[in-house]
Amino acid sequence: MATAVEVRDLKAYFGKTEALHGINISIEATHATAVIGPSGCGKSTFIRCLNRMHETNPEARAQGEVKIGGADIYSMPAVDVRRKVGMVFQKPNPFPSMSIYDNVAAGLKLNGTRNRHTLDEAVERSLQQAAIWDEVKDVLKKKSGASLSGGQQQRLCIARALAVNPEVLLMDEPASALDPISTAKIEDLIFELKQKLTIVIVTHNMQQASRVAEFTGFFLMGHLVEFDRTEKIFTNPSDKRTEDYITGRFG
């Protein structure tokens, strides 16, 4: 098995506060890795360091080494990193001024792809990968992304992230704002997507972690307490704190 993301001694700061205290983790390629832990434990901060979104907060900075496909992402331009490492956010956030088509094409168009044929192809492929093509194919340019339902909007956002062909897809609680049916659709989607790319998913929902992810990391107060195969974490954790958390004793 190949490593997609290699993290060495990653520390993240907000102002003077250290939010991550030296994280070491190797994330398997073409698998899903879940990141769990109580609120404020640093799991979102952690994945936002993997595509350098962390530093879009003017107070924030990160230190350490993150290698994606062998290349150190902190020694290349941030915009290049984010094209390799896509991101899906907690709340669906389609571009309100754009049609469905333009939403999906945005990552390519605004980075300079002009060829109509390339764009058309990428839009159809991405929408199909995100399992929303059949629902929107007749209104691609007529309807705004904001006019879709919450669950459709989130799948649209996934399509938008897929359109730029990322190697890694980061998902920050992608289903927490959705109803159970939409959530199930997103989980099915993760199953499909991890055949081709690497997924790192932050979730509050431990059932979700056990359903979609082969590996799970448990974060607590800025430390990676335990990282192992998902069934090991949920059935036989080696750390007492992991056990307390997954059995619902806190958090």
Next chain:
Amino acid sequence: MHSRYIKLRRQLTDYFFTGLAAGLSVVVVGTLIAIFAYLVIKGAGSLNWSFLTQTPKPVGEPGGGMANALLGSVMILGIASAVGVPIGIGAGVYLAEYGRNRLGKLVRFTADVLNGVPSIVVGLVAYGLVVIQQKHFSAFAGGVALAIMMIPTVTRTTEEMLLLVPQTVREAAFGLGIPQWRTTVSITLATARSGIITGVMLAFARVAGETAPLLFTAFGNQFWSFSANQPIAALPLQIFTYAISPFDEWHRQAWAGALMLVMLIVGTTTLVRFVFMRRMPGGAQ
């Protein structure tokens, strides 16, 4: 019994405040309609083809019009918009996207103060900056004066509208590897477009009727002028000159001029909205 009394009281309160709100909106709309109706009554009679195509005639000669003033207003407002809108939007973008620092605070404060500077003072400033340098009055000087008045309004509304765009929209763009300047131009500004256009139109409408800043910048004249470098007539100036004159014919023309000025503002606002708003995909709010 008691609960029925409460229910009745709530219902009456509801009627009262709904009625009050409706009544007050009628006052707002009614004022606009009253102004427009009064202008039509007083001015429509003199608003004819020669009014729109001829220059003013000397006192006593019938006919004549404000065509040169209409052209002058269009030119001055064009110059003002060309200068003021880009500066205003640019400053607004800076304040909203980069302005969380001391320079931002300073610019914000300055814009608010500039907004409160009396228009006659702005006219004096343009006189000092442009007229004295050029050594003569000009349409350009008038445009600069009006631009200075447009800038703070455009700046502050642009900033407010951009700040209304949720941070998550910017994050979505950054997450796709879209550079910040591209995000601002193609996504944030596009999302805030309708609000910004409203702000620009407010600024435009406000300065379109300004007379004081034009008195010693554009200065006004009674002939055709097509040069931005020469003194030029403007509708508000012409209305002012005619309204304070002792001649009935000029009074009637002043009313027609006022009606035309209002139509110019309403027409431009409508046209701009039509051109910039129709390309929104369906279903957007």
